[in-house]
Amino acid sequence: MKLIVTKKRAVIAVAVIALAVALVIVLAAVVPNVVSAVAPNGKTVVIDAGHGGADGGVVGATTGKKESDINLGVAKSLRHFLREAGYSVVMTREKDVDLATDGEDFKRSDMSARKKIIEDAAPDLMVSIHQNFYPLKSVHGAQVFYAATSEVSKGYAERMQEVLNATLDSDRAAKSGDYYVLTATSCPAMLVECGFLSNAKEERLLVTAEYQREVAYSIYTGINAVLFG
Numbered sequence: 437m438k439l440i441v442t443k444k445r446a447v448i449a450v451a452v453i454a455l456a457v458a459l460v461i462v463l464a465a466v467v468p469n470v471v472s473a474v475a476p477n478g479k480t481v482v483i484d485a486g487h488g489g490a491d492g493g494v495v496g497a498t499t500g501k502k503e504s505d506i507n508l509g510v511a512k513s514l515r516h517f518l519r520e521a522g523y524s525v526v527m528t529r530e531k532d533v534d535l536a537t538d539g540e541d542f543k544r545s546d547m548s549a550r551k552k553i554i555e556d557a558a559p560d561l562m563v564s565i566h567q568n569f570y571p572l573k574s575v576h577g578a579q580v581f582y583a584a585t586s587e588v589s590k591g592y593a594e595r596m597q598e599v600l601n602a603t604l605d606s607d608r609a610a611k612s613g614d615y616y617v618l619t620a621t622s623c624p625a626m627l628v629e630c631g632f633l634s635n636a637k638e639e640r641l642l643v644t645a646e647y648q649r650e651v652a653y654s655i656y657t658g659i660n661a662v663l664f665g
């Protein structure tokens with residue numbers, strides 16, 4: 437009888453230890469995620485990586501690299517920095533694809549799909565990422581555009597341009613631009629041309645992941661200045 441009780445106790449002890457071990461394993465798996473989870477900062481940003489898929493955008497004058505790939509590289513880095521800071525981020529595309537569903541009217545179909553993603557997200561800010569090209573090869577630097585119809589967007593774009601001029605090799609002024617992604621959306625919006633693929637020095641930088649990250653960090657700093665500055 438006593439032996440059975442002892443056996444029972446031993447079984448219970450083993451079960452308790454097994455449970456404790458299981459709990460430690462589960463906690464070890466869960467706790468780091470809880471600790472590293474970033475508190476939401478209450479702001480939503482849509483990042484629109486310009487072009488993609490059948491539409492490569494402009495092409496690097498010496499490297500032949502597509503604008504669409506550079507845009508996506510910058511967009512993904514920017515998403516990383518924003519998420520780390522607690523922003524909610526929506527991307528119009530995450531791969532080398534276009535958003536067109538109507539091959540007959542490709543550009544219109546692609547742009548209206550982007551517009552729908554932006555309008556559905558109703559973000560605090562939409563940033564469309566592009567690369568520039570100009571016949572005069574000496575022209576360089578980051579350039580921010582806004583819709584002339586939005587005073588808020590104009591103020592945001594001017595602040596972003598200040599930050600880009602201060603952090604990149606750039607000395608340009610924000611300009612109004614008649615871009616569909618800016619004029620057709622109702623949220624504050626800007627289009628950032630990160631640099632010129634027609635300028636040899638800037639092209640050499642823009643095709644590298646390191647510089648794409650650097651540009652993304654500058655845009656991230658600009659977004660903080662715009663929404664929290």
Ligand SMILES: [Zn+2]
Pocket residue numbers: 486487493494503566567
């Ligand atoms: Zn473009």
